[in-house]
Amino acid sequence: MTDAELLKQCHTVLPGHRARTPAEMFSAMAAWCEANDVAHDVYGSGELIQQFEQKVASLLGFEAAVFCISGTMAQVTALRLACEDRASRLVALHPTSHIFVHEKSNYQLLGHFDALHVGDRHRPFTAADLATIPDRLGAVGLELPMREIGGQAPSWDELEAIKAHCRNRNVHLHMDGARLWEAAAGYNRPAQEIAAGFDSCYVSLYKGIGGLGGAMLAGSASFVARAAEWFRRQGGNVIHRSPYVVAAAMQFEQRLAQMPLYFRRTERLYETLRDYPSIKVNPASPQANMLHLHLPVSRERALAIRNDIARDHKVWLFGRAAHGALPGTSVVELYVGDNLTGMPDHAVRTALDLLCAAIEKTA
Structure with a gap:
């Protein structure tokens, strides 16, 4: 049985939002249209x-924004243009940047820019980390929050220091805001205040929002106009963007309004997880409505446990699993959305009891 088939038969699903079927999604879109x-x-x-x-531009405090078919296209284009403006091809990125981890060396193979790793892969980089780079940078890319390290984000003071560092050195500061709305709840500040001091920002129309796909790139009017031209050059000139826009716009305000609720549910989940010492949580305290669970079993065993519990108890614990840094350990991600928000604490404890019982059997 495939993962999708197992998930479909589960009555209890921990991560994310309830997935709409194509028929449900298209019906809702048609009614909204x-x-x-x-x-x-x-x-x-x-x-x-x-x-x-x-x-979107107004919410982020920028002059303009433009739709792009994918965040992958939006981000490398923004950084390419930033480097052209600063006459330097060097971009500083965290080692776990989406551009390094998930984009198949596109920035390099397509000749967009040259990239440097900055900071330690297990925590957000700092202004001090940027100051150690002796080269003249064209741009710095900062993900808020950082998915691959459990949704961590710099402290507010550190974020302000990074902004000041880039401003004082005339370095373009770009935000990977794929989950910016989630970060806003964690910082307890509006997105516009977080984005102030950035020169450009990408936001997703499907991750926390629940749309079909697509992204927005925000910045100055001239920067956005140039980016739109580059999207066309790269094959992003889709004749009708309306399906993607409708799917996001019809639930946009509702999703943004729910972000503080998701964050409060994450705080409650942390309290529950303290009763399960075999599960290690990263970050130590919530910084967005997502987290990583470090499990004392291999990746293969973690996936087998997930599948066994889904088949036998109709409970879906998590999606992907990754190898942990230590042998015989693994890391899984939880995004706290509608599913967990609407789930009573006793149901969460039942799911965690099943997980820990299976872990103990493995040990």
Whole structure:
């Protein structure tokens, strides 16, 4: 049985939001389009998409924003243009940056820029880490929060220090804001305040928002216009972006309004996890509505436990699992969304009891 088939038969699912079927999603989109008299855009020109682009730009405190078919395209394009403006091809990125981990060396093979690792892979980099780089940088890319290390983020004072460092050295500061709305709840500050001091920002239209896909890139009007031209050059000139925009716009305010609730549920989950010492949690305290669980079993065993519990108890514990730094350990991710928010504490404890009982049998 495939992972998708196992997940579908589960009555209790811990991570994320309840997944809509295509029929449910398309039906909701159709009803929203009918209620709002939506017309297709044509190559990005249309009332719905342009209003939504401006809405996102305003929320982030930028002059303009433009839709892009993927964050992968949006980010390397933004960093390429930033480097052209500063006459330096060097970009400083955290070792766990999405660009390094998930994008198949696109920045290098497509000739966008040259990249340097900055900081320790297990924690966010600091202004002091940036100061150790002797080279003149064109840009710095900062992910808020940092998914690959459990949703960690710099402290507010450290974030301000990074902004000041880049500003004083005329380095373009770009935000990978794939989960910015989640970071805003963790910082307990509006997204615009977090984005202030950044020169550009990418946000996802599907991760925390639950849309079909797509992204927005925000910045100055001239920077965004140049980026839009580069998207076209790279094959991103989709004739109708309206399906992606509708899927995000129809639930955008609701999702943003729920982010503080998701964060409070994450805080409660941390309290529960203290009763399960065999599970180590990263970060030590919540910084966004996501976290990593470090398990004392191998990746293969963690996935087998997940599948056994899904099959026998109809409980889905987590999605992907990764190898831990130590032999015989693994790391799994939990994104706290609608599923956990609507789940009573006793159901969460039942799921964790099942997980820990299986771990103890392995030991």
